Amino acid sequence: xxxxVAVIVPAYNEEYTIGGVVRNIKALGEGYHAIVINDxxxxxxxxxxxxxxxxxxxxxCNLGIGGAVQTGFRYAAANEYNACVQVDGDGQHPTDEIPxxxxxxxxxxxxxxxxxxxxxxxxxxxxxxxxIGIQIxxxxxxxxxxxxxxxxxxxxxxxxxxxxxxxAKEYPQDFPEPESLIFAHKYRFxxxxxxxEMKNRMHGTSSITSIKAGYYMIKVLLAMFIALxxxx
Amino acid sequence: xxxxxxxxxLISLAFFLLTFEFIRKRILREEYAILWLFTSLFIAILSLWxxxxxxxxxxxxxxxxxxxxxxxxxxxIAMLMHFSIVISRIKDTNKELxxxxxxxxxxxxxxxxxxxx
Numbered sequence: 001x002x003x004x005v006a007v008i009v010p011a012y013n014e015e016y017t018i019g020g021v022v023r024n025i026k027a028l029g030e031g032y033h034a035i036v037i038n039d040x041x042x043x044x045x046x047x048x049x050x051x052x053x054x055x056x057x058x059x060x061c062n063l064g065i066g067g068a069v070q071t072g073f074r075y076a077a078a079n080e081y082n083a084c085v086q087v088d089g090d091g092q093h094p095t096d097e098i099p100x101x102x103x104x105x106x107x108x109x110x111x112x113x114x115x116x117x118x119x120x121x122x123x124x125x126x127x128x129x130x131x132i133g134i135q136i137x138x139x140x141x142x143x144x145x146x147x148x149x150x151x152x153x154x155x156x157x158x159x160x161x162x163x164x165x166x167x168a169k170e171y172p173q174d175f176p177e178p179e180s181l182i183f184a185h186k187y188r189f190x191x192x193x194x195x196x197e198m199k200n201r202m203h204g205t206s207s208i209t210s211i212k213a214g215y216y217m218i219k220v221l222l223a224m225f226i227a228l229x230x231x232x
Numbered sequence: 233x234x235x236x237x238x239x240x241x242l243i244s245l246a247f248f249l250l251t252f253e254f255i256r257k258r259i260l261r262e263e264y265a266i267l268w269l270f271t272s273l274f275i276a277i278l279s280l281w282x283x284x285x286x287x288x289x290x291x292x293x294x295x296x297x298x299x300x301x302x303x304x305x306x307x308x309i310a311m312l313m314h315f316s317i318v319i320s321r322i323k324d325t326n327k328e329l330x331x332x333x334x335x336x337x338x339x340x341x342x343x344x345x346x347x348x349x
Contacts, residue, residue, distance in 0.1 A: 037334075057334040063327055071331045078335070173327070 002031065005102055006081040008072030009036045009054070010065055011089030015043040021087065022052035024095035032098065035075055036089070037068040045089070065155070066173035073159075073168040085158045093156040097196050101158040104194055111163045111189035112181075114149060115156035115196035133217050137178050140221055144228055145185040149193055152178040156196060163189060170232055175220045182227040237279045244275035264318075267311070 007025045011018050025034040034054035038046040040062040049056045076084045087093045105113045137152050155177050172179035184191055251268045254260035289295050
């Protein structure tokens with residue numbers, strides 16, 4: 001059976017980087033399809049992605065990262081894809097590692113594979129504050145679920161058909177990456193983390209600034225705590 | 233006592249007119265307005281028939297204004313909770329609709345391309 005992988009790219013005002021991301025995905029070969037979810041951008045994101053040959057889903061309202069990614073899962077579920085790989089639209093994730101994530105997903109029979117920044121020391125530069133934050137989230141995840149994930153905030157991940165179906169129905173909205181790992185634990189997914197070399201952001205700034213970092217942490221941990229008790 | 237009655241009466245009247253105006257201008261849906269119309273009606277009764285307050289005190293056993301304040305506060309908190317639930321539900325349906333609309337738009341676009349191409 002021919003493998004079809006939906007590469008889901010949530011994008012909000014990424015006109016400078018989206019073209020390159022789509023081109024890189026197309027360069028991966030026939031089985032990989034670029035699905036761009038334009039989260040109601042005010043710029044040329046949608047047009048550029050379409051010109052580069054991506055399948056573009058335009059959202060009429062800004063839903064945030066969770067709602068956007070979930071739209072991609074729904075598309076993948078409806079169009080019978082074998083797997084989804086989620087990639088940021090800002091060009092930060094190395095698209096040439098997508099086949100590696102997919103290969104790990106298939107060969108190790110995982111439900112979810114996370115491309116992580118920390119397993120082996122790479123030259124990715126990350127701020128100290130953020131590192132501590134990620135470690136706290138990681139610790140919380142270990143204590144509450146027993147999962148050992150070094151970078152639970154990584155949005156570079158691959159999921160299989162079973163996970164696509166479940167996430168298409170129910171997916172966290174505000175801080176989907178760490179919270180979805182709690183979902184994964186409750187669904188008893190097989191999760192694996194692999195090391196990926198990350199590039200620095202080329203354009204724009206991270207959606208999390210240092211001032212908001214503390215507030216973000218509290219909200220993420222609270223969302224994760226509640227997710228432990230959520231009815232799925 | 234009379235001055236206070238007039239004052240409370242004016243409040244309830246203003247409240248009623250405001251609610252009515254909001255429904256008329258379609259800012260407020262009737263289903264939520266009913267709650268506010270009843271609230272203004274309650275205040276109106278209170279102003280027209282101030283003896284109701286000691287009567288309520290006798291029935292409930294709340295003789296102090298602080299106790300009455302507590303009831304009002306609980307009522308308001310319950311209403312705020314109700315609205316948070318309503319907003320959450322609306323956000324969920326909004327998300328669902330936005331996603332479906334986006335997917336449907338894509339399908340229409342693809343069908344149009346297939347037909348013309």
